[in-house]
Amino acid sequence: MNFLKKNLLNMIVIAFIAVLFIFPEVKLKLKDLFFPIAAVENAVTLQDSDMDIQLQGINVPDTNLKSLKGNKLIFLNFWGTWCPPCREEWPTVQKLYDAKKGKVDFVLIAMQDEESKVRAFLKEHQYTVPVYIAQSPISNNVLPKVFPTSFLLDKTGRILLKEDASKDWNSKSVHDFIDNFTK
Numbered sequence: 001m002n003f004l005k006k007n008l009l010n011m012i013v014i015a016f017i018a019v020l021f022i023f024p025e026v027k028l029k030l031k032d033l034f035f036p037i038a039a040v041e042n043a044v045t046l047q048d049s050d051m052d053i054q055l056q057g058i059n060v061p062d063t064n065l066k067s068l069k070g071n072k073l074i075f076l077n078f079w080g081t082w083c084p085p086c087r088e089e090w091p092t093v094q095k096l097y098d099a100k101k102g103k104v105d106f107v108l109i110a111m112q113d114e115e116s117k118v119r120a121f122l123k124e125h126q127y128t129v130p131v132y133i134a135q136s137p138i139s140n141n142v143l144p145k146v147f148p149t150s151f152l153l154d155k156t157g158r159i160l161l162k163e164d165a166s167k168d169w170n171s172k173s174v175h176d177f178i179d180n181f182t183k
Helices: 002-022 024-034 084-100 115-125 172-182
Strands: 054-057 073-079 104-110 131-134 149-153 159-163
Touching: 073 084, 073 172, 084 104, 084 172, 115 131, 159 172
Parallel strands: 073 104, 104 131
Antiparallel strands: 054 131, 073 149, 149 159
16 A cells, blocks of 8 residues: 555556557647647748749649748648658648638648659548649758648748647647637
């Protein structure tokens, strides 16, 4: 009985950590709850040269990322069909797109991927979010180090939000954050 009294707190902490490792979705929910905005990068504004990325449309017409600047907020996501965390967040990205496509331009760039695999992935899951493959070099200021990496850019190219991990993009905190900038 003394052992249990002395080590109860340690056992609870170990059990909590085990749950986080066994069930990654719990970690994502806690992250959204306690840290609703993972990384706000107020001081960083992308220049036109950073946004000059020629994009081949997979399910939309070709464009250049720079041409979207000045219109609406831009949700910029780098992902790949080969990336399990990217695939995990896709349903929430689709739901966010369905809710905010009038207020936000969505640009999802498939990286290190074959066009046929991207098309098959979109068709299989019936995703309609605009997907592209970059046809020109990507600036180091934007080039992701991990996948998925997502940015929310304002009309001037200022980074409002940067997420270097999978995220529930359909959470209330994300919707509220976007609504604060699109009123």
